[in-house]
Amino acid sequence: MNLVEKILARASGKPSVEPGEIVIAEVDMLLMHDLSGYLTSGVYDKQVGLPIPHPERTLMVFDHHYSPPTEQQADVLHHNREWARRTGINLLDCGNGNLHHAAVRGGFVKPGMIVVGSDSHTPVHGALGALAVALGNDSHAGTVLPYGKAWFRVPETVRIELTGAPRPGTTPRDIALWLTAEIGEGTMNYKALEFTGPYVKQLGFWDRWLFPLLCVDLGAKSSYVEPDEVTEAFVRALPGGLPYDLPRGDGGEAATVLRYDVSDVVPQVACPPTVGNAKAVSDVAGRQVRYAELGGHGGGRIEDIRTAAEVLHGHTVHPDTRFNIVPSSREVFAQAVREGLVLALHEAGATWFPPSTGSNQAINMGAMAAGEAMISTHARNFPGRNGSTRAEMYLASARTVAASAVAGEIAERSTR
Amino acid sequence: MRFEGRSWAFGDNIPTDRLVKPQYVFEPVEVMAQHVLEDLDPEFPLQVAAGDIVVTGRHFGQSSGRAIATKALKGTGIGCVVAESFARTFYRNCFEVGLPAIEVPGIKDLVNRGDVLSVDLSAGEVVNTTTGARATGSPADPFLIDMLEAGGLIALAAKRPELFGT
Numbered sequence: 357m358n359l360v361e362k363i364l365a366r367a368s369g370k371p372s373v374e375p376g377e378i379v380i381a382e383v384d385m386l387l388m389h390d391l392s393g394y395l396t397s398g399v400y401d402k403q404v405g406l407p408i409p410h411p412e413r414t415l416m417v418f419d420h421h422y423s424p425p426t427e428q429q430a431d432v433l434h435h436n437r438e439w440a441r442r443t444g445i446n447l448l449d450c451g452n453g454n455l456h457h458a459a460v461r462g463g464f465v466k467p468g469m470i471v472v473g474s475d476s477h478t479p480v481h482g483a484l485g486a487l488a489v490a491l492g493n494d495s496h497a498g499t500v501l502p503y504g505k506a507w508f509r510v511p512e513t514v515r516i517e518l519t520g521a522p523r524p525g526t527t528p529r530d531i532a533l534w535l536t537a538e539i540g541e542g543t544m545n546y547k548a549l550e551f552t553g554p555y556v557k558q559l560g561f562w563d564r565w566l567f568p569l570l571c572v573d574l575g576a577k578s579s580y581v582e583p584d585e586v587t588e589a590f591v592r593a594l595p596g597g598l599p600y601d602l603p604r605g606d607g608g609e610a611a612t613v614l615r616y617d618v619s620d621v622v623p624q625v626a627c628p629p630t631v632g633n634a635k636a637v638s639d640v641a642g643r644q645v646r647y648a649e650l651g652g653h654g655g656g657r658i659e660d661i662r663t664a665a666e667v668l669h670g671h672t673v674h675p676d677t678r679f680n681i682v683p684s685s686r687e688v689f690a691q692a693v694r695e696g697l698v699l700a701l702h703e704a705g706a707t708w709f710p711p712s713t714g715s716n717q718a719i720n721m722g723a724m725a726a727g728e729a730m731i732s733t734h735a736r737n738f739p740g741r742n743g744s745t746r747a748e749m750y751l752a753s754a755r756t757v758a759a760s761a762v763a764g765e766i767a768e769r770s771t772r
Numbered sequence: 773m774r775f776e777g778r779s780w781a782f783g784d785n786i787p788t789d790r791l792v793k794p795q796y797v798f799e800p801v802e803v804m805a806q807h808v809l810e811d812l813d814p815e816f817p818l819q820v821a822a823g824d825i826v827v828t829g830r831h832f833g834q835s836s837g838r839a840i841a842t843k844a845l846k847g848t849g850i851g852c853v854v855a856e857s858f859a860r861t862f863y864r865n866c867f868e869v870g871l872p873a874i875e876v877p878g879i880k881d882l883v884n885r886g887d888v889l890s891v892d893l894s895a896g897e898v899v900n901t902t903t904g905a906r907a908t909g910s911p912a913d914p915f916l917i918d919m920l921e922a923g924g925l926i927a928l929a930a931k932r933p934e935l936f937g938t
Contacts, residue, residue, distance in 0.1 A: 378915045380936060391797060392838050403926050428798060476837040476861060492839035492865035498926035503936040507915070507925075541785065542831030546860050575831060577860055630785055630834075717794045738787045738835060741794065745811060 358513050359468075359580060359605035360548045363487040367470050375512040383413065384469035386500050389455045390418040391719070392474035392493065394432045397439040399497035406502040411444035413504065415464045417455040418448070420719040422710035429719070443501075453685030453711035456480050456653055461685045463595030467583045468603030472496070472506055477653045477735055482568040482580030483561065485587055485603060487548075489578050511546055511577045515610035517553035520619035525768070527663075528563040529654065529733065529753035531555070533624040533634045536570045538616060541632035545575035550610065555618050556581060561590040562657050569654055569735060573631040623768055626751035628737050637756055637768045643748075644676075647730035648761035649722070650754055651682025651714030655733020658691045660754035664706070665697045667758035673705030674764030680721070681706050682714035706761070718742045731760045773893040773917060775852040775872060776901070777823040780816055781885045782809065784829030788841035788862065791833070797840060804840065805847030822849035825891065827883045829855065833862025839869055846871040852891050854879055854898060854909075867916045870924035874898070876909030893917065 357372060365373045367381035388396055393416040424430040440447040452458050455475055459465050467485035474493055481488035495506050551567040564581050571579035583602045591598045623637040650660045673679040681701060683689040689711055692698050715722020724730060724747035737749035759767045790811055796804045809816045832855040833841060842865040852872040856879060866873035874891060876898050887902035896911035922928035929936050
């Protein structure tokens with residue numbers, strides 16, 4: 357059995373499982389943000405209302421908000437706080453970072469776990485070797501909270517092998533965006549994707565993270581990187597360390613293997629209306645951007661902030677563009693302070709925002725007027741997600757986002 | 773499980789953000805239902821009738837995994853949703869909230885808005901009774917049919933506690 361099958365067999369108490377089979381398995385961690393937490397708790401209180409036997413297996417993070425801008429939104433957070441206190445679940449309040457980064461940094465997710473959440477990017481925890489799957493509120497309220505279980509269809513696994521050494525200036529984020537277009541949105545429906553190959557294996561943890569992140573746009577159920585020495589060293593340094601041996605699959609042949617060479621990939625921008633609409637930066641260079649943002653599930657990492665500081669060295673943000681930096685967690689902001697990046701980027705004209713999910717869905721920031729455009733490290737670019745349906749969101753690497761902030765338009769290098 | 777109804781036709785890659793726009797996510801289901809898909813077809817939320825069938829293209833319901841988009845769509849009273857393919861959380865959420873869903877490759881080209889469709893969920897079959905065209909898709913798993921018959925996942929868990937209880 358591969359890693360996904362092993363995890364599902366263990367958690368459903370079966371000696372083995374087969375793709376296509378529906379099993380009911382124990383869930384190790386439920387992750388919710390302020391919006392999904394509100395909806396799930398509402399369904400739970402109205403329609404279920406049973407005791408929660410394992411509140412320690414649920415984490416709620418307020419990440420779409422870092423401070424509520426309206427009374428209605430304050431009510432949402434107030435309700436969530438009260439619900440978390442009443443049920444005893446873990447809560448990380450405003451300012452702790454975005455859900456997935458905060459969950460990893462806090463040691464809530466470990467290799468081999470079954471992790472669920474309504475947030476569609478929940479599968480990103482496959483970067484740790486967890487089986488991480490996005491479910492809906494009714495699964496959480498109806499079976500995960502009261503029984504600690506959920507139903508799963510055992511997915512077929514597709515192995516994606518990446519080889520080659522990327523060109524200078526092409527970052528892992530560019531490779532991930534390119535791959536989304538190359539494989540095709542919605543073409544991996546219901547599959548589990550294993551990312552492997554020499555290119556993936558040599559990446560550090562937070563660069564590997566960018567690959568399971570894209571699996572939802574491909575349509576996949578989950579995605580993972582087989583745990584190895586990189587995973588082990590990373591997890592050992594987290595709160596709680598590695599409490600058991602690293603889980604591993606049997607390494608058998610996958611039914612489907614897709615191979616890609618990343619050597620010729622140039623920097624990419626995912627253009628509206630969907631994440632799979634990736635083009636070479638040079639194809640869209642010159643499009644004016646009113647906003648540039650490092651943040652969201654795909655950005656706000658210390659790696660992104662270091663890159664931005666490098667790109668802005670000796671430059672300033674274009675006067676017609678706002679460059680917003682949203683650290684993915686408190687730990688990342690602290691690290692940026694220690695490395696002097698906060699002052700350097702502030703003096704170059706960037707604006708720092710509290711650790712959160714930033715402009716994601718424009719709940720707390722990031723709404724745009726018709727005709728405006730943003731370039732960001734976010735995970736989504738659907739029209740209407742950030743204000744006007746006639747505003748445009750472009751997704752790129754931290755390097756391209758920072759260069760565009762300097763140029764005031766989509767640009768590969770900071771040439772102003 | 774069979775359904776018959778008048779169809780509404782939509783395109784490919786429609787995300788949940790267009791089913792329910794971010795400004796309505798905290799509103800009650802009845803309010804969300806009054807705005808479902810209004811950007812893509814302003815007549816839809818105004819004229820949709822109980823038992824109608826929504827037909828869409830590839831990768832329907834991508835983006836958010838929260839069940840509100842399926843609840844809003846169910847809130848319009850439609851009987852069933854047919855797509856070339858679904859985003860998997862959307863497909864899962866359809867059954868969990870009690871909204872029948874079926875994946876039928878090629879369906880988009882066989883249906884014009886207003887055609888009357890007959891859908892057999894267990895057999896995975898759709899017949900366009902207006903034109904006579906037929907298409908075969910994926911039958912729903914018996915576990916999912918049980919879920920629909922119970923009225924959704926929460927109702928199923930209450931009705932059959934041995935499924936999820938210890």
